[in-house]
Amino acid sequence: METALAIELEGARIAVGAVDRAGHVHESEAVEPNGERTGGTYELLAECIERVRSRTARHGGQIVVCGISIGGGDDLDGTTADGGVADSRAADRLRGRLSTLVGVPVYADTEGRGFALGEGWVGAAKGCNNFVAMLVGHTVRGGAVVDGRLLDGSLGAAGRIGHVMVEPDGRRCACGARGCLQSEVSIDAIESASGRPLTEPTYDVMRRVGQLIGRAGAAAATLLDVGLIVCGGRVAREYASTLFLAAQEEIDQLCRLPFDKGARIVSARTPSPSGLISAAAIGWRGLAMAGG
Amino acid sequence: MTDADAAGVPGCVLAIDIGGSKFAAALVSPDGELVTVHKSSVDAGDDAETLFATLVAVIDRVLAYASRVGLSAEIVGVGTAGPLTPNAALVSPLNLPGWRDFPLRDRLGERLGLPVAGALDTQALALGEGWLGAAAGVKNFMAMVVSTGVGGGFVVDGELLHGASGNAGHIGHFVVVPGGRSCACGSRGCLEAEASGTAIAAMTGRSAAQAAPSMVERTGRLVGRAVASAVNLLDLELAVVAGSVALGFGEPFFAAAQAELDAHCHLAGAVRPVIRPAGLGASAPLIGAAAVGWQALSSESPDT
Numbered sequence: 319m320e321t322a323l324a325i326e327l328e329g330a331r332i333a334v335g336a337v338d339r340a341g342h343v344h345e346s347e348a349v350e351p352n353g354e355r356t357g358g359t360y361e362l363l364a365e366c367i368e369r370v371r372s373r374t375a376r377h378g379g380q381i382v383v384c385g386i387s388i389g390g391g392d393d394l395d396g397t398t399a400d401g402g403v404a405d406s407r408a409a410d411r412l413r414g415r416l417s418t419l420v421g422v423p424v425y426a427d428t429e430g431r432g433f434a435l436g437e438g439w440v441g442a443a444k445g446c447n448n449f450v451a452m453l454v455g456h457t458v459r460g461g462a463v464v465d466g467r468l469l470d471g472s473l474g475a476a477g478r479i480g481h482v483m484v485e486p487d488g489r490r491c492a493c494g495a496r497g498c499l500q501s502e503v504s505i506d507a508i509e510s511a512s513g514r515p516l517t518e519p520t521y522d523v524m525r526r527v528g529q530l531i532g533r534a535g536a537a538a539a540t541l542l543d544v545g546l547i548v549c550g551g552r553v554a555r556e557y558a559s560t561l562f563l564a565a566q567e568e569i570d571q572l573c574r575l576p577f578d579k580g581a582r583i584v585s586a587r588t589p590s591p592s593g594l595i596s597a598a599a600i601g602w603r604g605l606a607m608a609g610g
Numbered sequence: 611m612t613d614a615d616a617a618g619v620p621g622c623v624l625a626i627d628i629g630g631s632k633f634a635a636a637l638v639s640p641d642g643e644l645v646t647v648h649k650s651s652v653d654a655g656d657d658a659e660t661l662f663a664t665l666v667a668v669i670d671r672v673l674a675y676a677s678r679v680g681l682s683a684e685i686v687g688v689g690t691a692g693p694l695t696p697n698a699a700l701v702s703p704l705n706l707p708g709w710r711d712f713p714l715r716d717r718l719g720e721r722l723g724l725p726v727a728g729a730l731d732t733q734a735l736a737l738g739e740g741w742l743g744a745a746a747g748v749k750n751f752m753a754m755v756v757s758t759g760v761g762g763g764f765v766v767d768g769e770l771l772h773g774a775s776g777n778a779g780h781i782g783h784f785v786v787v788p789g790g791r792s793c794a795c796g797s798r799g800c801l802e803a804e805a806s807g808t809a810i811a812a813m814t815g816r817s818a819a820q821a822a823p824s825m826v827e828r829t830g831r832l833v834g835r836a837v838a839s840a841v842n843l844l845d846l847e848l849a850v851v852a853g854s855v856a857l858g859f860g861e862p863f864f865a866a867a868q869a870e871l872d873a874h875c876h877l878a879g880a881v882r883p884v885i886r887p888a889g890l891g892a893s894a895p896l897i898g899a900a901a902v903g904w905q906a907l908s909s910e911s912p913d914t
Contacts, residue, residue, distance in 0.1 A: 448774040462843065464773060469766045471845020472750040472881070476766060481842035483835060483874060486787065495838075495874040533785065540783045541764075541840055543773020572785060574796035576693050576702075577777040 321379040323367065323420060324597035328389040328429065332359070333591060334366040336374040336381065337598030341440040344379060345370045346594055360412075364419060371420070384420050385601025386413070387593055389429035389459075425604025430459025431468060431477050432596030433586070437548045438463055439599050441588035448544040451586070452479045453551035454531065458500040464542050468603065480504075484533045499534040503527045505553060516556060524557040528564025532583060535565060536572035539581035550586025558585075621684035623903035624672065624724065626665070627731065627895035628690035628714075630654070630705030633665050635672045637681060638900035642742045644893055646675040657708045662717060669722070686718055686726040687903025689734030689895055692761070696776035698728020727906030729763075729770065731755075731895060732779050735852060735888070736763030737770055737905060738898030744850040744889030751846055753888060754781055756833055757853035760802040766844050770905065782806070784836040801836045805829045807855045818855045823862065829855070830863040834870025834885065841875050841883045852888035 319338055326333040335346035349366055351359045374381060388409055409426050417424040427435075434443075434451035443449040443463070452460035458480030462469045469476040480500035481493055488497025489507060501507055505516050512523045519527075531554075535547035547569070554561060565583045573581045588595050622645065627634040633652055637645040648671040650664050676682060691703035700711040718726045729737070736753035739745040745753065745765070754762035760782030764771045771778040782802035783795055790799025791809065803809055805828075807818040814825060821829070833856070837849045849871075856863055867885045875883050890897055 464766075464771045464778060465769070467767075469771075469844060471766055472847045473845055476750075476843070476845040478842050478845065481874075482839040484788075486835070494876040498842075533788070537784055537839060538843065540780050541778070541843065542771060543775055543778040543780070545774050572797045575777075575780065575783060577773075577775045578780075578783075 319379050320382045321374055322598040322601040323370065323374075323381045323384040323422070324594040324601065325363070325367070325384065325386045325416075326389070326429075326591075326593035326597050327386065328593060332363050332366065333594055334363070334370045335591065335594035335598070336370055336379055337594060338379075339602065341595055341598070343591060343594055344377065345373050346591055360415070367416075367420065381420065381422055383422050383601040383605045384416060384424040385432075385597045385599065385604065386416070386424065386426035387429045387432040387597035387600055388426055389593070423605060423608065425601050427474070427600045428459055429453060429593065429596060430480075431461035432600045433459070433550060433588075433592070434461025434463055434477060434548075435468060435599035435603055436588040436592060436596040437550075437586060439588075440595060441592075442548045442584045442586055443546055446546055448542070449546040449548060450477070450479060450535070450538040450542065450544055451548040451550070452531075452534075454503055454549060454553040455551040456505050458504055462538065462542060462544070464544065479534050479538060482534045482537050484530045484537075499530060502530050503553060508553065516553070519557065521560065524560040525564040527553060527557060528561035529568045531561065532565030532568030533572065535583050536569045536578075536581065539569065539573050539578045540575065543577055545578075545581050547581065547583040548586055549583055550588075550592075554585060621682055622676070623900040624669065624683035624686045624722070625896045625899035625903065626669070626686060626688045626718075627734075627899050628665075628688065628701065628703060629731070629895070630691050630703060633668050634896060635665075635668045636896040636900070637672055637676045637683060638687075638896065640904075642897055642900065644896060645679070645681060646672055647896065648672050652706065654705055654707070656706075658712055661706060661708050662712075666721060683722075683724060685903040685907050686722060686724050687734075687899045687901065687906070688714065688718070688726065688728035689731040689899040689902060690714070690728060692730045692777060692780075694728065694730060694776055696772060698726070698776075701728075725906070727902050729772075729902045730761070730777065730779060731898070732761035733763035733770055733772075734898030734902050735894055736765050736779070736898070737901035738890055738894050739850050739888055740765050741901045741904075742890065742897060743894065744886060745848055748848050750844065751848035751850065752779075752781070752837070752840055752844075753850045753852065754833075754837070755853035756805060756807075756829075756851060756856035758807045760806050760853075762840075764840070764844060764846070766846070781836050781840060784839060786832045786835045801832060805832045805855075810855070819858055821859070826859045826862050827866045829859065830866025831870045833863075834867035835874070837867065837885055838871050838874030841871065847881050847883055849883070849885040850888040851885060852890075852894060857887060
């Protein structure tokens with residue numbers, strides 16, 4: 319059975335798995351390198367990959383592609399000037415090393431764009447040709463699928479809904495602008511604006527976060543003519559229905575044209591381990607685009 | 611198949627522009643030359659069949675000239691005021707109440723015996739600007755109109771975005787002032803409600819042509835604000851702007867819009883996104899409509 323080697327790099331955590339073309343996860347394991355960056359981390363990853371590969375082979379799986387979902391910091395999607403470039407290069411180097419190690423094509427993308435691919439594959443947007451997906455956590459990342467394809471844009475960073483402006487003259491964002499969705503609803507923004515930990519919000523804080531997420535979702539729905547917004551990530555999970563209700567109310571307020579009326583925001587539904595499914599989706603997409 | 615096709619000479623596109631106050635049609639050559647153009651003003655109060663008859667009369671004049679000079683069209687490209695359903699199957703131009711869900715695509719196809727491809731006028735603008743205008747050679751850009759209304763179209767990865775119902779590009783309804791002025795769409799603070807010619811006239815009591823410098827600057831800033839969010843969302847490198855308000859305001863408008871873009875767009879490694887005037891002037895709608903036709907031809911029959 320053809321299988322994708324899926325790798326999820328998320329800050330201090332590394333997960334590796336084997337995922338088939340239907341989105342079923344056959345093998346998975348995770349490691350947490352303790353603090354060691356570069357060298358030690360790569361060795362751990364390589365060992366992890368070896369174990370997953372040998373188990374996959376034993377069960378008759380054939381690895382034909384490798385997909386990497388890159389999360390963690392705020393770097394790869396280029397929101398910080400120097401870090402963005404440096405980290406993209408680091409990702410390129412990693413891709414090169416892994417491609418030698420595993421001997422199949424390796425494709426990497428951000429966790430936000432991978433999340434969109436995963437949701438469209440086996441999640442809340444399954445079968446939907448037009449949607450935007452966002453992950454709200456320490457950053458706000460996303461991907462936009464329009465006319466059936468994940469949009470790339472000039473640097474391959476399209477889908478950056480975290481940097482859609484929701485509050486003119488709002489809080490200063492890591493990107494340098496003001497009032498970006500990310501600078502208003504990321505975990506750090508919520509904690510510093512409310513003076514409370516993420517997990518102890520007031521009702522008003524949850525409503526406000528939902529409203530601003532809805533505002534960005536409405537903007538995407540109107541600009542791109544997509545009827546579906548999928549929202550996942552730690553903030554969405556913590557504030558759950560209170561957030562989604564407020565977000566939907568804002569969308570209903572703002573989307574009143576014949577084509578965007580009725581746009582919906584829904585919770586992510588990619589089954590666990592969703593990060594590995596996202597990574598596999600990145601791999602399968604890369605293979606398909608290369609003509610495989 | 612026409613004789614021109616048989617001889618290996620590419621045919622032309624019959625380009626049609628459906629505006630709120632006039633219809634125009636042209637025969638457009640494969641290199642974007644407008645071989646012949648005819649126009650007719652329309653009465654917004656006309657019923658559906660009268661409007662269609664007006665359109666047919668314009669088209670017939672174009673085709674009569676074409677046959678005299680031995681040219682023919684191989685596809686019809688339509689750019690129309692919105693909203694619409696995909697490929698302009700049904701059109702409902704806001705300023706033409708006689709057409710509500712009018713089956714434009716089928717009616718033109720029956721009448722002309724040619725395939726018909728359609729898009730929003732602002733999407734057509736984007737294709738036209740990408741073909742022969744200020745966005746030529748650029749793969750990720752947007753085109754927009756700032757006139758009595760505000761609209762746009764996006765090209766990402768070299769392809770026009772259509773969206774679920776064919777209406778992608780409605781940047782006029784991006785909220786630039788949360789809780790701001792009421793918009794005709796029912797929402798508040800939309801770019802169109804804050805920066806269109808109609809909005810400027812309502813706010814100042816004068817036409818946009820007589821707007822004070824502070825209003826020109828404000829309009830540029832708000833347009834830049836909406837463009838910045840689209841640029842960030844879609845990873846674009848260029849916005850080209852057409853329309854009487856934007857082009858009438860000129861340099862101070864574009865400087866204010868660029869300053870706002872610079873303040874909001876900091877994508878590492880990116881070329882600094884630029885906002886500049888569109889390049890096709892008055893022929894933009896028809897060249898855009900022709901581009902809609904060409905695109906349909908190239909995507910539906912990649913072998914030819």
